[in-house]
Amino acid sequence: MMKPITIHSGIAAPLLFANINTDTIIPSREMKRVSKTGFADGLFANMRYLNMERKADPAFILNQPAYRGASVLLTGDNFGCGSSREHAVWALYGFGFKVIVAESFGSIFFDNCITNGVLPVRLSHDTINQFARYVSADPQNRPLAIDLEARTVVAGALTCEFEIPDTARDLLMKGHAPIDVTLERIDAINHHMGEDKKRRPWLYAMADGG
Amino acid sequence: MSEQTKHTPRTAYEKMRALHEVARFDDGTSLIYIDRIILHERTGSIALTNMIEEARPVLCPDMVFATIDHIVDTRPGRPSLSRMPGGEVFIDAMRTTTSQLGLRLFDVDDPRQGIVHVMAPEQGIALPGLTIVCPDSHTCTLGGLGALAWGIGSTDCEHALATRTLRVANHRQMRIWVEGSMPPWLSAKDIIIHLIERYSTSGAKGYVIEFDGPAIRQMEIEQRLTLCNMAVEFGAFSAFVSPDAKTLDYVRGRPFAPRPRHQDAAQSHWLALTSDTGALFDREIHLDIAQLSPRITWGTSPQQAIPIDGHIPAPSSDANLSAARSDQRALDYMGLKSGESLLGKKIDAAFIGSCTNSRLSDLRRAADILRSRRIADHVTAICVPGSTQVKQAAEAEGLHLIFQQAGFEWQEAGCAMCFFAGGHSFGAQARVISSTNRNFEGRQGPGTRTHIASPETVALSALNGCISDLRSLMPQHDDRRVS
Numbered sequence: 001m002m003k004p005i006t007i008h009s010g011i012a013a014p015l016l017f018a019n020i021n022t023d024t025i026i027p028s029r030e031m032k033r034v035s036k037t038g039f040a041d042g043l044f045a046n047m048r049y050l051n052m053e054r055k056a057d058p059a060f061i062l063n064q065p066a067y068r069g070a071s072v073l074l075t076g077d078n079f080g081c082g083s084s085r086e087h088a089v090w091a092l093y094g095f096g097f098k099v100i101v102a103e104s105f106g107s108i109f110f111d112n113c114i115t116n117g118v119l120p121v122r123l124s125h126d127t128i129n130q131f132a133r134y135v136s137a138d139p140q141n142r143p144l145a146i147d148l149e150a151r152t153v154v155a156g157a158l159t160c161e162f163e164i165p166d167t168a169r170d171l172l173m174k175g176h177a178p179i180d181v182t183l184e185r186i187d188a189i190n191h192h193m194g195e196d197k198k199r200r201p202w203l204y205a206m207a208d209g210g
Numbered sequence: 211m212s213e214q215t216k217h218t219p220r221t222a223y224e225k226m227r228a229l230h231e232v233a234r235f236d237d238g239t240s241l242i243y244i245d246r247i248i249l250h251e252r253t254g255s256i257a258l259t260n261m262i263e264e265a266r267p268v269l270c271p272d273m274v275f276a277t278i279d280h281i282v283d284t285r286p287g288r289p290s291l292s293r294m295p296g297g298e299v300f301i302d303a304m305r306t307t308t309s310q311l312g313l314r315l316f317d318v319d320d321p322r323q324g325i326v327h328v329m330a331p332e333q334g335i336a337l338p339g340l341t342i343v344c345p346d347s348h349t350c351t352l353g354g355l356g357a358l359a360w361g362i363g364s365t366d367c368e369h370a371l372a373t374r375t376l377r378v379a380n381h382r383q384m385r386i387w388v389e390g391s392m393p394p395w396l397s398a399k400d401i402i403i404h405l406i407e408r409y410s411t412s413g414a415k416g417y418v419i420e421f422d423g424p425a426i427r428q429m430e431i432e433q434r435l436t437l438c439n440m441a442v443e444f445g446a447f448s449a450f451v452s453p454d455a456k457t458l459d460y461v462r463g464r465p466f467a468p469r470p471r472h473q474d475a476a477q478s479h480w481l482a483l484t485s486d487t488g489a490l491f492d493r494e495i496h497l498d499i500a501q502l503s504p505r506i507t508w509g510t511s512p513q514q515a516i517p518i519d520g521h522i523p524a525p526s527s528d529a530n531l532s533a534a535r536s537d538q539r540a541l542d543y544m545g546l547k548s549g550e551s552l553l554g555k556k557i558d559a560a561f562i563g564s565c566t567n568s569r570l571s572d573l574r575r576a577a578d579i580l581r582s583r584r585i586a587d588h589v590t591a592i593c594v595p596g597s598t599q600v601k602q603a604a605e606a607e608g609l610h611l612i613f614q615q616a617g618f619e620w621q622e623a624g625c626a627m628c629f630f631a632g633g634h635s636f637g638a639q640a641r642v643i644s645s646t647n648r649n650f651e652g653r654q655g656p657g658t659r660t661h662i663a664s665p666e667t668v669a670l671s672a673l674n675g676c677i678s679d680l681r682s683l684m685p686q687h688d689d690r691r692v693s
Contacts, residue, residue, distance in 0.1 A: 018533045019411055019511045023650045029632035032296055034255050034303045036364070046652050077533070078412045078445065082648060083629075084347040085253065086363035104412055107447050108347055112363035166237040167377060178366075179266070182241065182373045185233060189269075189375055192232045192243050199229075200479065202472030203245060203340070 002117035004175030008098050009145040010071030012155075013061050014132035020075060021082030022109060026091040028083075039087050040094035062095075066139045072099045072146070074132050077125070080109025089116045099146050101128060101153065114168045115178055119148060121162045131155050148173055219486035222452045223383055223418050226358045226483060230341050238380040244370045245340040246273045248326050249313075251304040252280035253345035257367040258307035268311050269374045275335050275466075276308050277316040279325045281631050284594050284624040288318065294631035322465075324597020324623045327351035327565040331435060332599050334464025338453035338480040343370050347442045348565045348647065353450030354435035356457055356483060358418075360448040381447045382416050382492040385485075387423040390500030395680040397575070398433040399567060399645070399664040402440040403505035405497070407515035414446035417493065420485060421451045425499055431460040432571045439566045440647050443512040452484040504680050506552055506643075507662040509540035510651045516552070518667065518679045524548045543651050544659050545639065552661070552677045558640040560591040560672035561654075562618070564628040567645035567665045568596030570603050576645075576669040577609045579683070580616040586675025590636065591618040594626040616673070630655040643671045 030042025041054075048060050056063045062070065073092070079102035080088055089112045092100065100113065101121045113120040123131075134155050135142045145154045148169060152161050171178055182189075197204050220228075233241040249257070254276055261268065268274060281297040283290045291298050301318070308315040316322040322333055327348050330336040338356030343349060345367040352359035362376065370376050388401065406413065419441055426434070434451045441449030451457075458477055461467045468476040503517035514537070516522065525537035525548060541548060562568070562576055573595065585591050593613045595601035601623050604610055610620045627636070628646040635655025636642050642654055645665040654660050661677065670678045 016535065017539070018536045019513075021511075021648075021650050023629070023648070023653055027652055028629050029294070031252070031631075032299075034259050034299055036256065036260070046656070052656075076536070078415070081411055081445065082347065082442075082650060084345055084361040084363055086256075086345075086365060089363070104415055107415065107445070108361050108363060108442075111366060115363060115365040115369075165239060165379060167235050167239040178377065179369045179372050182369065182375060182377075185241065186373070188232050189241075189243070189373060193270075193374070196243065200476075202468035202476040202479075203337075205469055205472055 002175045002177065005098065005117055005119050005172050006149055007145070007147050008071070008119065009143045010098065011067060011069050011139050012072035012074050012131065012135045012144040013067040013070035013139070014074040014136060015061060016074070016076055016129070016132060018076040019078045019081055022080055022085050022088040022106070023082055025080065025088040026085065031085065031087045036086070036090050037094060039091040043091040043095045069096065071096050072101060072144045073097050074128055075100065075102045077103040079105050081106035084108045086112045086116070089113055089118055093118055101131070103128060114171055117172060117175060119146060119172055121146060121153060121164070123153065123160060123162055127160050130158060134158060219488040221383055221485040221489040221491065222420060222450070222483050223358070226339055226341070229339070232375055239377050240380065241375045242341060242378040244343055244374055244376055246275065246335055246342045247367065247370050248330055248335065248342065248344035248349070249274065249276040249367070250280050250326050250344070250346060251278045251300040253364045254367065255300045255303040255307060257345060257364040257371065258311060259303055260364070261368055261371060262307060262310060266368065266372045268313065268371045271312045274313045274371065275316070275330070276304060276313055277323050277326060277329055278304060278318050279323070280625045282318055282624045284621040284626040286619070286621055288622050291318070293633050295633050297631065321598050321602070324599060325565045325568065325625055327435070327439065328569060328596030328600060331355055331431070332464065332597060334461055334467030337461055337467060338457055339483045343367065343376065348439055350441045350446065350448040351435050351439040351565055353438035353441070353448055354431060355461065356450055356453035356480065358448060358450060361442060381418040384414055384417040384419045384493040384495065385491040386419055386421050386495045386497060388421060388425040388497050388499060389423045390425055390498040392425060392428065392499060393502070394684060395504055396499060396502055397664040397666065398429060398437040400502060400505040401497070401499055402437050402444070403507065403512065403515045403662065404502060406440065406444050406512045407505065409444070411443060411511055411513045412445040414441065414444040417446050419444070419446050419449035421449060422485070426451055427454060430571065431456055432569045435569070436566055440512065443647060453480045504664060504667050506667065506677065507649045508544065508546060508552060509537065510543055510649055511536070511540065512647070512649060512662065514540055518677070519551070519553055522546055522548050522550050522552070553679060555677045556641065557589060557643050557671055557676060559636045559642040560585070560589055560668050561627055561642060561644040561646065562665045562668050563592070563594030563596065563626050564646040565596065565625070566647045568594060568600065570600050572645070572665045573600070573604050573609050576665040577612040579666055579669040580618070580673065581612050583616055583673050585617040585672040589672050589675050591672045592621060592627065593618045594621040595623050598623045618672070627654055629653055630658070643668050643677060
């Protein structure tokens with residue numbers, strides 16, 4: 001079950017590249033399990049390790065002691081574009097990220113965040129850079145605080161608001177599994193199906209088509 | 211409903227949403243009825259395993275279609291089950307879970323097996339006006355038939371399986387009007403790469419795209435599938451081409467298409483799913499393709515593309531630091547410099563395949579270029595038909611012999627080397643010209659450098675051993691290079 005998220009405060013790591021795709025977040029070769037957990041070691045594998053033996057690259061931000069324990073990622077435009085692999089969210093979540101702040105998100109990645117209780121926050125390029133400059137001076141002591149109810153991000157004296165659709169916000173704040181929320185409407189779904197069978201009988205008359 | 215709203219012209223997207231809307235939430239999100247779900251072993255196995263673990267029933271097993279494409283071994287004769295080390299677990303899980311839940315599976319040895327987005331149109335699973343989802347980002351391909359189809363994650367797939375619905379935001383709408391006659395060197399692949407290059411990979415973010423215009427109406431269905439395939443690289447939720455006579459001809463008689471007694475009703479329903487005259491779009495783009503040059507990517511994002519005879523641009527200005535850093539990183543990764551031309555650049559490998567360009571017409575066009583010729587000695591070349599049906603049809607007309615005689619390896623159907631899943635790759639620093647859709651860092655293997663282009667450009671470049679311009683084959687080309 002998803003953990004509800006209302007307020008989160010944590011160490012923020014800036015990874016200010018545009019178009020970080022889900023192959024970069026977790027390469028396909030790291031997706032070895034038929035499950036939703038156990039992918040944290042594969043997170044950013046191509047940037048994080050120097051070789052196949054997984055020697056940590058000291059230049060990569062998440063390998064630096066200053067960012068140990070980071071739970072907020074600050075990044076660029078179009079984060080999570082590319083493949084629909086939900087492993088990208090599972091790897092980020094498994095590593096400890098609870099909030100991703102980006103200029104924009106890949107559409108499927110955004111939805112995958114919501115279903116997994118990870119908060120995607122959209123902010124402008126300038127605001128993200130401001131936050132990045134602020135936190136990087138002393139990451140361990142300059143956390144970023146995100147309030148989903150108030151829709152604000154706060155760091156030191158900097159405060160800004162963000163937008164998120166109400167439906168997504170409610171799911172995150174309640175921590176409900178979306179399937180269970182939808183199943184409360186099963187009567188409406190069955191009614192729609194009944195009407196649809198009259199409207200499009202051809203869709204239902206070929207179940208054994210092959 | 212007032213008289214005025216009754217007569218408000220509607221877009222095809224609005225009509226499809228209205229037909230599938232089960233409920234609407236205050237923020238404009240709707241609960242949308244899902245007509246068909248397609249699954250592959252890489253992500254579908256996780257969704258199905260979780261359904262079983264949580265003891266959730268599949269609401270309508272009849273509308274689910276599963277196959278095995280992503281990590282199946284595609285080497286000739288399929289010497290092993292999976293090309294991915296340890297990948298058998300995904301294929302085994304797919305077999306076990308589909309059997310337990312009573313779902314159709316087009317298994318590895320089934321004549322209907324193939325890449326989900328190649329198999330679904332072939333089998334009549336993808337039809338106009340249907341809402342179709344698959345835990346795979348290139349599901350938007352099926353918009354080429356007028357379906358509203360989009361990629362989702364595994365958990366949302368469980369939602370669709372258990373409830374036959376998904377929450378879908380009310381997307382902004384973009385119409386891309388394409389006109390001008392298609393030059394002989396151009397294909398749908400070049401058009402979509404050009405759009406991404408011009409408007410960026412976030413250019414269509416938050417939008418659903420409707421492609422229309424005389425050039426789209428002239429375009430055959432398989433080209434429309436290619437065009438819609440890369441809508442996800444354009445940032446779009448999805449893309450589609452409204453059905454017309456070509457669409458009806460294509461779907462008629464396919465195994466999961468309407469039976470003859472329903473044919474007329476279905477066709478009338480489909481043809482009504484076009485945008486009304488005067489319907490409003492949030493954004494309109496006009497494109498004239500008459501003079502468009504073939505396209506190729508130079509970097510590690512599909513927007514990092516140029517005309518084949520163009521020069522690699524300088525990294526973005528400092529105005530956007532993150533973009534500039536990304537450009538420089540891409541140049542370093544690709545072993546290229548800004549200002550450089552790609553024409554004549556030596557390649558190590560050529561790949562024809564993937565859900566973008568592995569259909570029969572793609573293979574025919576590539577074979578036309580390869581016929582009676584040999585690829586350069588230093589090039590490794592592979593052709594992977596998109597489905598077992600494509601492979602058999604291609605072999606029936608002898609295309610495999612043309613590829614093989616040219617020096618291509620002719621493989622079994624699947625996704626193959628469109629992405630690296632461990633195991634065999636083209637190698638670090640290998641320069642590959644590929645008919646696929648993603649040139650991401652490491653996509654085809656650690657350090658592998660991918661240039662995306664049309665299958666025709668891949669074929670010609672394989673022959674020459676270097677990146678080549680199709681117009682060199684066309685002496686009548688008048689050399690007007692407008693864009």
